[in-house]
């Protein structure tokens with residue numbers, strides 16, 4: 001007898017399997033490697049880290065550190081293995097990747113309630129299921145998900161434009177305006193960074209010379225334009241557009257039509273538009289600036305944009321293969337499918353990004369699958385917690401611009417405070433509020449039965 005099927009033995013699926021099994025569910029964990037490879041994974045181990053060996057900051061007043069504190073409180077098995085396999089890395093949690101994956105694989109193999117099956121799942125099972133098949137979900141399963149949820153609700157590439165902190169924009173150079181003055185806000189919906197002809201040419205030159213992240217075999221399509229998120233037409237990185245002619249950006253994402261610089265009264269030669277990225281207005285994204293430059297190069301080159309010389313980046317731009325669903329339309333914050341209570345999603349496929357975020361959403365899905373099994377209400381974590389905010393973000397974001405999101409303070413509800421809090425103290429205040437609310441929520445929820453056989 002099987003109580004729960006989990007598809008994918010990566011970060012999210014491994015954590016989900018553990019959480020459900022610990023609460024007495026008989027779990028079948030399907031992992032297609034080594035029968036079928038993803039192109040990015042190198043080993044047969046469960047919970048293989050495909051790239052960096054860092055799970056991000058461990059400092060309690062950083063976004064990623066707060067997420068770890070919460071996951072620790074919630075009893076994350078993968079975090080425990082990461083801590084056992086940790087290496088010296090300053091304030092970050094870096095691990096020996098082989099030891100980490102081996103520890104997780106052994107814990108799962110040795111759990112009496114877990115059966116690991118090495119096979120590709122091609123159809124969505126009709127019993128309680130967690131889909132945690134990750135950014136490189138196999139084509140057959142992708143097709144099954146598209147059939148269940150609609151082709152238009154499944155995406156295959158990320159085209160993420162960089163996001164910067166509003167307070168780091170130099171408003172002595174940048175100015176607010178909407179094209180042809182057609183915006184909703186009187187002062188204009190966008191922040192515009194104006195270029196003279198010389199500034200534009202210098203910028204394009206730097207962009208063309210900047211170092212790019214190497215494309216993997218399963219990402220080659222990016223060179224010729226891919227469908228990414230809701231961009232149904234060919235979506236290209238800015239540095240590729242720039243190779244098509246020195247003025248191609250000035251006629252594309254940097255076109256200045258309908259924009260006048262209030263300081264000169266003239267139309268700039270080119271413009272980079274910044275669009276508000278969160279309700280609080282503390283974050284702005286660079287419109288149409290999906291890019292594949294190395295992160296350090298993005299910092300250097302994008303700071304050449306007039307008005308962004310001191311830009312602080314919340315997120316760098318990226319373009320890579322990434323299967324994810326339209327969670328704002330398809331999922332509830334409990335990670336249950338809108339139309340099927342016993343079907344949950346976890347990990348990168350939900351639109352949550354980053355190793356730790358994927359582990360943590362696996363925890364939520366496994367925990368909630370157990371609660372459902374025990375006839376308990378699945379839990380929605382408070383939005384003031386980092387994990388609750390991630391689950392809330394992916395299930396409530398504006399679908400038009402939906403792109404994967406990692407842990408960051410910008411997705412938390414703003415702090416209510418009468419006095420201005422400095423940046424350092426803000427992290428601490430967010431963390432204190434999150435942990436108080438998490439403790440309260442856990443006390444409210446009656447825990448699912450443990451080890452019911």
Ligand SMILES: Cc1cc2nc3c(=O)[nH]c(=O)nc-3n(C[C@H](O)[C@H](O)[C@H](O)COP(=O)(O)OP(=O)(O)OC[C@H]3O[C@@H](n4cnc5c(N)ncnc54)[C@H](O)[C@@H]3O)c2cc1C
Pocket residue numbers: 007008009010011012013030031032033037038040041047048049050051052053119120121122132133134135136137138141321346347348349353354355356358
């Ligand atoms: C190339 C690449 C590099 C990345 N680098 C980083 C990084 O450095 N730092 C970071 O924080 N994040 C990174 N990410 C993003 C993300 O954090 C990782 O991909 C993370 O492993 C995702 O966790 P997951 O559990 O959702 O998916 P995964 O860990 O990929 O697990 C999904 C599992 O499902 C299996 N599977 C797929 N389809 C099926 C099927 N039909 N049947 C059975 N099994 C199936 C896969 O083999 C895989 O083992 C990267 C992503 C990619 C693609």
